[in-house]
Amino acid sequence: MAGTLDQVMPSPIRIEEDEQENIARIKELKARYGERVIVLAHHYQRLGVHACGDVTGDSYALCKAAANTGKARDIIFCGVRFMVTSAATLCRDDQQVFHPDRNAGCPMADMANLPQVLRSWLELGEFVDTRQVIPVVYMNSDLDLKSFCGERNGIVCTSSNARKVFDWSFARGKKIFFFPDEHLGRNTANAYGIPRDEIILWDPAQVNGGHSAQAIEKARVILWKGYCHVHTRYTVDMVHEVRARHPGIKIVVHPECTEDVVKIADAVGSTNFIQEYVRKMKPGDKVAIGTEVNMIHRMSVQNPDKLVIPIVRSLCPNMFKISTRDLRDCLEQLDTWEPVKVDPREKHFAKLALDNMLACAG
Ligand code: SF4
Incomplete structure (x- = not known):
């Protein structure tokens, strides 16, 4: 292209040999299904899959899209598991959510599980009144942790609304218990002007997160020791x-x-x-x-x-698991593809925490 830098990056992953053929077939199938089907695709999806999305965006935008899908009955979600279960929580009862590759998970979400969080909450309760602690869970988490928050007047956040969620939380409590990503929590707390000695890092492998009673009492933000290997790679x-x-x-x-x-x-x-x-x-x-x-x-x-x-190449091995072939297979076999199921009790409370986010972040 004349007058351009002409420095387009090469693809970071091997392109499927039949990608164009798959995309053409996906378009054909989508046209055949019409308004019955909607495809949501996260920004980290491979190029060919992203191009097939009816709605593309970050996890917050896709979360809102799942809650407002109009006439669609079937939602095909090209993203990782925590996004898919959130969509299955927010969609209407007459809708179903399908995941083209169920093996696409998130290592950071796996860094906090419900037994650990429950134990940590009990430990916190030995030093502070947990009615004054607002549990804030990053979208990148399993549904049972969102449910944990919903049951305790807590909230979900994403990287696009964490600041507003801090406002919401401090209007309702004195402390924030933030999990599972230390860094989103720390960067938000820094931008919020929380002094360093009022932010502690909670290590679930240690008794009381590795802190003294005094440090826990003083802390305004308690950060879970979890991280995304894709983003902490940068130095x-x-x-x-x-x-x-x-x-x-x-x-x-x-x-x-x-x-x-x-x-x-x-x-x-x-x-x-x-x-x-x-x-x-x-x-x-x-x-x-x-x-x-x-x-x-x-x-x-x-x-x-x-x-x-x-800055340097950093690849999420889970986000690009879904190929155009997987999406094509899912659409071709939609009537027999197993929809994502969520536990009704978890869904109820997780929805409270997700709805709190949608209401506070707009
Ligand atoms: S980029 Fe990081 S947070 Fe996102 S799915 Fe991959 S590992 Fe999880």
């Missing part, structure tokens, strides 16, 4: 290195990155924020991004007149 040295290689380049990162990286970035935000940031850049502008590499690749392809690169 300060990597940022310096990419800035040295591309003078003038902007650094934009996701808030699951460590606070050291967030502090030296030019901008920080959710995947929707990052996508908008890139879209608004001028031709010839340069940006290095700290998030999942399939999304960066897509933005590079969509913005060939801008330099869009990863």
Whole structure:
């Protein structure tokens, strides 16, 4: 393309040989199903799958889409398990949610389980009145943890609304118990101006999270010791290195990155924020991004007149599990594909926590 940087990233993953054929078949099947079917696709999905989404976005946007799907009866969710179970919680009773690959999970979500969280809550209760503690669970968590929060007047948050969720929580309690991602919680608490000595890191492997009674009593934000390996891969040295290689380049990162990286970035935000940031850049502008590499690749392809690169390559092995072949199979076999089932009690309480988020974040 004349007058462009002509530096479009190569695909970070091997492209399926039959991708174009699959996409054509997916389009044909979707046209045949009409309004009965809607396909939701997260920003981290591989390019071909993302292109087949009727709605694409970050987990918050897709959560809202699942709650407002109009006439669709069947929701095909191209994302990881915690997103799919959230959609199955928010959709209407006459709708069904299908996951094209049930093996697509999230290692960070697996870093907090219900027995650990219940034990930690009891331990906290030995030092503070837990009626004054608001449990805040990141969307990237199993449904039983969202249910735990809903049952205790807590709330779900995503990376695009964590600040508003902190407002909501401090209007109702004195402390926030935030799980399972330390870094989103810490970056939000830092931006909120919470002093360092009022933020503690709760290690579920240790008695009382590894803290004294005094530290627990003083803490306003209690962060679970969990992380996303895709985003904690980025380091300060990597940022310096990419800035040295591309003078003038902007650094934009996701808030699951460590606070050291967030502090030296030019901008920080959710995947929707990052996508908008890139879209608004001028031709010839340069940006290095700290998030999942399939999304960066897509933005590079969509913005060939801008330099869009990863700080370093960091791939989520779960997010790209769904292939165009999986999506095609799911659509072709929809009448026999097993829908995602959620426990009714978990669904009831998880929905309270999700609805709290939707009401507070708008
Ligand atoms: S990018 Fe990180 S938080 Fe998101 S699904 Fe992958 S491991 Fe989980």
